[in-house]
Amino acid sequence: MQEFTVDTAGWNAFWDRWKNTIDKIPGLKEAMLEKLGGRVQGEVRQTIDRSGLHDSRGRVKRWQNPHVGSGRGYVAVRADSVEVAAGYRDRQRLNAGALTNFLSSGHKVRGPSGRAKRYQPRARMTRVRGLDFYSKAKAESEKIAVQEAEDFLRRLTVTELKL
Numbered sequence: 001m002q003e004f005t006v007d008t009a010g011w012n013a014f015w016d017r018w019k020n021t022i023d024k025i026p027g028l029k030e031a032m033l034e035k036l037g038g039r040v041q042g043e044v045r046q047t048i049d050r051s052g053l054h055d056s057r058g059r060v061k062r063w064q065n066p067h068v069g070s071g072r073g074y075v076a077v078r079a080d081s082v083e084v085a086a087g088y089r090d091r092q093r094l095n096a097g098a099l100t101n102f103l104s105s106g107h108k109v110r111g112p113s114g115r116a117k118r119y120q121p122r123a124r125m126t127r128v129r130g131l132d133f134y135s136k137a138k139a140e141s142e143k144i145a146v147q148e149a150e151d152f153l154r155r156l157t158v159t160e161l162k163l
Contacts, residue, residue, distance in 0.1 A: 037066025106130030
């Protein structure tokens with residue numbers, strides 16, 4: 001029987017040093033997350049432009065903003081939680097996040113009520129195809145995240161050398 005052991009002393013020392021360095025430089029991680037969020041926000045907004053969405057006033061793009069996690073462990077770009085007017089004539093109020101979800105994922109088309117006997121619906125489809133702007137922005141966002149992480153480590157190394 002062969003035995004395999006791994007000495008984790010070096011690994012533990014690395015993480016202790018990492019934590020001490022991060023604690024010495026307050027705000028560095030938050031600054032990195034905010035910068036990353038801004039770049040990913042730009043990518044999502046460009047993807048919305050490329051998706052073919054008719055958004056002449058730029059409302060859907062304006063709703064997309066970066067949100068940093070409460071534990072400062074991640075940043076996400078999503079629609080703000082605001083009430084907006086939706087629909088055509090009755091102008092119901094919906095959450096901007098729900099509307100963005102409908103546009104990105106697609107939605108069903110309401111069929112005729114059946115009350116008018118001769119009514120023929122103009123819509124000949126049962127579902128509106130989604131524009132998938134979040135999933136299309138995901139690949140580029142991953143590249144942006146890697147670039148920002150490398151930049152963060154470079155800045156961290158330079159800062160640690162000064163300490």
